[in-house]
Amino acid sequence: MTASQTIALDAMGGDFGPDVIVAGAAAAHEKLGNARFLFFGDEGAIHTALDKFPALKQSSQVIHTDKKILSSDKPSTAIRNSKDSSMRLAIEAVKEGRADSVISAGNTGALMALSKMILKTLPGIERPAIASIFPTMEKPTVMLDLGANLECDENVLVQFAMLGATYARVVMGVENPTVGLLNVGTEDMKGHEEVRAAAAILSSIKFHGTYHGFVEGNDITKGTVNVVVADGFTGNIALKTAEGTGKFTAHILKDAFKSSPFAMIGYLFASGAMKRLKARLDPQKYNGGMFLGLDGVAVKSHGGSNVLGTENAILVAANLVANGFNKRVGDEIASVMAQMNAQKEKQESTAV
Secondary structure, three states: OOOOOEEEEEOOOOOOOHHHHHHHHHHHHHHHOOOEEEEEEOHHHHHHHHOOOHHHHHOEEEEEOOEOOOOOOOHHHHHHOOOOEHHHHHHHHHHOOOOOEEEEOOOHHHHHHHHHHHHOEOOOOOOOEEEEEEOOOOOOEEEEOOOOOOOOOHHHHHHHHHHHHHHHHHOOOOOOOEEEEEOOOOOOOOOOHHHHHHHHHHHHOOOOOEEEEEEOHHHHHHOOOOEEEOOHHHHHHHHHHHHHHHHHHHHHHHHHHOOOHHHHHHHHHHHHHHHHHHHHHOHHHHOOEEEEOEOOEEEEOOOOOOHHHHHHHHHHHHHHHHOOHHHHHHHHHHHHHHHHHHHHHHHHHHHO
16 A cells, blocks of 8 residues: 555544554554554543654644543434544544544444444445454455344345445455355245345346355355345344354363363464464454445444554555545446336336
């Protein structure tokens, strides 16, 4: 990435505050080169953290506020009380053109609500979706929605498919991404009416990708498709189940290697492989929930992110900007909407 970017950071979000966020920004700054950073929050704490990273400090500006949105705040409460908060000021910097992207590890519901209210959605997009990358047996898969929209009609699911396919193509470098709808089975008659209706639309339109069909939960980690599409209720359960399974597996392995002296000796021989396994499944490497569909780039970092996780969330946002993601989405959605409108007009004329 050589083009200069300005990145807005909610320095007061997350469990660890400015220390981890600034350190993560410093790591990202080394890779991005000429990026600039706007830090919103307590200037004393931010400057103390920045003093450890002279190169980052020279490329940064601190905008002071002593107000922050708490992780326990309901989205409605957060919106009412958000004026001059670090999160809102960071989002407004993108709206006003002073920053190209915003990253926060703060309250997810508040970040989504404020981002949608301030940045609005792209033309043709009814609702933004939370998307993230999943490690799989094959290449990584992007999945959406992961909790922003608990119920979705077929049009919203189709829009999510376009968002995911565009991301896979322009950011992940997949020339012809495959898209699957998460369902309770792969047969055509399975699932809710909205899912079946979305499948009918995706089967009949042309887009920069290929509609694979329905996929099941076990297809996510298999890497059956490049893009997995679901409503936010289903997607969030799948995400939390995957996270829980990872922790459970780590716990079982730890107990197994402690079960006897021979098992401990076996661990010594397998330690290299175990380290590679841990590195491959490290959730910090995949940190950065993208709010796709907004008229601006916003990324949610996990509240408990460490320096590596924060760095990766920043790089996710920088990638979206560098690859012109929103412009590509706009072109794709316009093409799909034209096809859907033409199909609708044809059906209406036939009915008459």
